[in-house]
Amino acid sequence: MLSKKLTVLSSLVTLSPIILGLILWQYLPEKIPTHFDLTGQADGFSSKLEGIMALPLIILGIHLITLFIGTKKPIITQKGAALYLIYWLLPSLCLVVQTGILLTSAGFINRNLFNPIAGLACLLIVLGFLLPYLKQNPIMGIRLPWTLADEDNWAKTHRFAGRIWLVGGSFLFALSYFKADVQSAVIVVLGAMLVVPIVYSYLLNRAEKK
Structure with missing residues (x-):
């Protein structure tokens, strides 16, 4: 419930x-960065009011939709860390990212210290720790036909994915502080973090059917 x-x-x-x-x-500029490329550089700006309001309102809408859909699905059967992940992942992400953007734009934090890629990497590391504890549900996790149909496949896939995300997140964190253009490397790492667990899950499903 x-x-x-x-x-x-x-x-x-x-x-x-x-x-x-x-x-x-009064400390904010008329234009606030609201979009960043894969190297953490701002490449999109909005008016001051839109920059303050837009992200929290969008995240709130997604957050509430996720929770209310969850009341009709088995996602609320989650317990412990996984349950708190469902309630607090998006709000925490919004709080950290938007606070960083505002404090940086107002000049209270050095722009070099605000690194969106490092923040993303930390989030992925946390998710890597929590993925193995996430039970079957139709909203969060690696939701494939065979993972949703087979509890054992779901559990093995998420244990494996947790390790991949821990390694990938740690690698991204290290990459985030390189001065060189690392956009291609970031894309490759993120792609591997998504694709490798799916391939593993598919092969596991094929092996179980033989």
């Missing part, structure tokens, strides 16, 4: 950067 308390708290955390943005209003 959906926890109203956790839903309200996580929603407030998602929206909290808006308050920070209003507090910092």
Whole structure:
């Protein structure tokens, strides 16, 4: 069953950067970076108001849709760390990213210290730790026909994926502080983190059918 308390708290955390943005209003430039390329460089800008409001509101909408869909699906049967991942992943991501953008734009944090790729890498490492604990559900995880149909395949796939994401996230973190253009390397690492577990799961399914 959906926890109203956790839903309200996580929603407030998602929206909290808006308050920070209003507090910092006088320090913010007229244009705020709202999109970054794979090297962490800003390549898209929005007006001050849109830069403050847009990301938290978009993330809140996705967060609530995910939770309300989950009340009709077995996702709420998750326990422990995996359950808290469902409630807090998007709000935490929004809080960290939007706070970093606002503080950097206002000049309170050196731009060189705000590294979106390093932040993404840390998120992937955390997910790598949690993936093995994620039970079957139709919303989060590696949702393939054979993983959803076979609990054993799901468990083995997510244990394997957890290790891959830990290694990949750590490698991305190291790459994020290289001064050279690492965009191609980032794409390759992210692609491998997505494709390798899927291939492993497919081969596992084929082997189990023989």
